[in-house]
Amino acid sequence: xxxxxxxxxxxxxIGEHIDYNxxxxxxxxxxxxxxxxxxxxxxxxxxxHSATHNFSKxxxxxxxxxxxxxxxxxxxxxxxxxxxxxxxxFVPPCDIHFESNLPGGSALSSSAAIEVLTAFMLxxxxxxxxxxxxxxxxxxxxxNDFIGVKCGIMDQFAVALGKADNAILLNCATLEHSYIxxxxxxxxxLVMNTKKPxxxxxxxxxxxKAESDEALRILQVTSGIKNLCEATVPQLDAIKxxxxxxxxxxxxxxxxxxKESVKALRFNDLSTFGRLMNASHASLKNLYEVTGLELDxxxxxxxxxxxxxxxxxxxxxxxxxxxAIVHKDSVExxxxxxxxxxxxxxxxxCEIYESEIGDGVKTM
Numbered sequence: 001x002x003x004x005x006x007x008x009x010x011x012x013x014i015g016e017h018i019d020y021n022x023x024x025x026x027x028x029x030x031x032x033x034x035x036x037x038x039x040x041x042x043x044x045x046x047x048x049h050s051a052t053h054n055f056s057k058x059x060x061x062x063x064x065x066x067x068x069x070x071x072x073x074x075x076x077x078x079x080x081x082x083x084x085x086x087x088x089x090f091v092p093p094c095d096i097h098f099e100s101n102l103p104g105g106s107a108l109s110s111s112a113a114i115e116v117l118t119a120f121m122l123x124x125x126x127x128x129x130x131x132x133x134x135x136x137x138x139x140x141x142x143x144n145d146f147i148g149v150k151c152g153i154m155d156q157f158a159v160a161l162g163k164a165d166n167a168i169l170l171n172c173a174t175l176e177h178s179y180i181x182x183x184x185x186x187x188x189x190l191v192m193n194t195k196k197p198x199x200x201x202x203x204x205x206x207x208x209k210a211e212s213d214e215a216l217r218i219l220q221v222t223s224g225i226k227n228l229c230e231a232t233v234p235q236l237d238a239i240k241x242x243x244x245x246x247x248x249x250x251x252x253x254x255x256x257x258x259k260e261s262v263k264a265l266r267f268n269d270l271s272t273f274g275r276l277m278n279a280s281h282a283s284l285k286n287l288y289e290v291t292g293l294e295l296d297x298x299x300x301x302x303x304x305x306x307x308x309x310x311x312x313x314x315x316x317x318x319x320x321x322x323x324a325i326v327h328k329d330s331v332e333x334x335x336x337x338x339x340x341x342x343x344x345x346x347x348x349x350c351e352i353y354e355s356e357i358g359d360g361v362k363t364m
Contacts, residue, residue, distance in 0.1 A: 001040070004364035005124075007117035008033035009108035010158035011191065011314050011323050011355070013167050013182075014273075014280050015258040017288055019152025021212050022173035022227025023255040026262065027154055028182065029162020031358035034100045034113045038121050041093040046081065048074045051099040061091060067146055076111055077118040079146030080139065084119065090126040103193045103351060108321060111147070112155035115139040120160075120361045132360070133175055136160040150209040162360035169262055173227050182357055183268050187309065190326050190334065192302065193351040194294035194342075196319035205316050208247065208288065215239055215248035229255040250287035254280060274309025274325050281312035281322075290317030297345045298322040298338060305334045 008029040015025035041047070049056045050073065057074040059065060065082045067075055077096065084091050096118070102110045116139050123130050136156040143149050143156070152172050161168060166179040216228045218239050225231055228251050236252065239245040257276045264272040281299045285291040291299075295313040299322045302311035307330025313322045326334055335352045342350045 003038045003121070003124075005036045005038065005117055005121045005362070006033060006364055007036070007113040007120065007159050007361040008162055008358055009102045009110060009113055010155060010162065011108065011189070011321070012154065012158075013314075013323070014261045014277060014312070015154075015254060016280060016284055016312075016314065016317075017208060017212075017290065018229055018251050018254050018258075019154035019170075019172040020150065020209055021152075021216075021229050021251045021255075023171075023229035023251065024258040024262075025152075025154045025170050025172060026167045026180065026258055027158035027170070028167040028357045029158050029360050030108065031356045032101045032108075033159075033358075034098055034102065034110065034117055035364070036117045036121055037097040037099075038125070039095045039097075040125075041095060044093050046091070046093060047095040048077055049095065049097045051097065061085070061093060067148070073114070075147060076114045076142075079142040080115055080118040081122070082146060083138065083142050084122060089123065091122055092125045094122075094125075096121070103195075103321075108191070108315070109155040109159060111143065111149075112139065112159045115142055116156055116159040116361050124363065132160045133157075135361075137175070148206075150206050158360070160360050162358060164359050165357055167265070167357070169258075173229070180262055180265050182265065184270070184325070185268075186329075187270060187325050187327055188331065188354050189357070190302075190324045190331065191353055191355045192298040192311075192322045192324065192338065194298060194319050194321065194346075195348050195350055196292075196294045196346075204290065204318055208290065211244055211247045212251060214241075215244050215251070218244070219248075228252070246287045246289075250283045253287075254283060257283075270309050270325060277310030277312045277323075277325065278303055284313055284317065288317075292318055294319060294342075294346050294348065295322055297342050298350060299324075301338045301341045302326075302334060305330055305337065307331075308334060 012027040047058045139156040140153040170177045299311040302324045307327030309325040311324035
């Protein structure tokens with residue numbers, strides 16, 4: 001018997017590169033993502049197949065499984081399987097067929113989606129109830145320890161606990177969370193995909209994490225803060241290294257922007273939220289330096305369109321996607337003008353489409 005499951009991609013509306021610094025983030029699950037079809041086997045193996053990628057892998061559950069770059073995308077489900085076995089969970093022999101409608105390399109968190117999807121479907125076969133907060137943290141640990149990307153919990157949390165027409169206000173230090181309704185009315189959420197390969201993302205992500213850790217180490221000499229997001233702007237004067245201070249300034253001010261954004265959204269003040277999006281992108285460009293020509297072109301040219309309230313990069317950066325809040329009457333104008341200017345600036349064709357906010361991982 002076959003069973004089908006779904007895990008969404010996600011966008012982060014605001015609060016970038018602060019989840020691993022104990023800050024507040026505001027992600028939302030999308031209605032596009034990864035479908036998984038589960039079918040039991042009679043042997044002791046798991047087959048991992050993809051309709052999207054020209055690569056499959058069969059593993060023996062008796063073998064010791066390790067990260068191997070040649071395993072390509074299958075490293076994500078293999079990491080989940082490995083950790084489930086280590087923690088004593090039953091992992092049933094099966095074939096899993098994955099099919100994605102997430103744009104490749106788009107920074108909409110396909111890695112978190114496949115991690116959460118794999119863990120959810122395997123646990124559902126043997127356990128009646130799954131704690132979704134635990135599931136998100138479990139998958140984050142796999143990404144950190146097995147894959148080697150020192151990310152925070154935001155992506156996995158949004159994929160696991162997403163709710164239609166709501167963003168999640170998540171405190172990444174405590175995992176306290178609440179749902180913030182998103183009422184766009186005459187506006188819509190656009191996703192703008194750079195279509196740029198993201199070859200540097202893992203190394204640069206870990207580099208920024210190390211720089212943030214260094215800022216925290218310096219500040220802890222004279223303060224009792226546990227996470228960098230607890231610092232205040234005046235405290236950053238204690239950091240003498242210009243690069244480290246710039247990284248910390250982004251983290252601290254971005255956390256403040258999330259708080260202001262939540263206030264704006266609760267009053268349905270989309271204009272203020274849009275201005276905060278623009279300020280977030282400028283900080284990611286000038287202080288955290290994770291944008292690049294492609295993301296800057298999409299966000300900054302989008303901001304010039306009359307009906308656009310705000311635009312910013314989303315995700316890890318160095319390619320991937322930007323998002324924009326745009327009046328419905330201005331969508332086609334933005335697609336045409338930004339698409340043309342992007343091609344002229346980068347030589348690449350971008351992809352711009354409307355997106356809706358959906359639910360987290362689920363059985364179909």
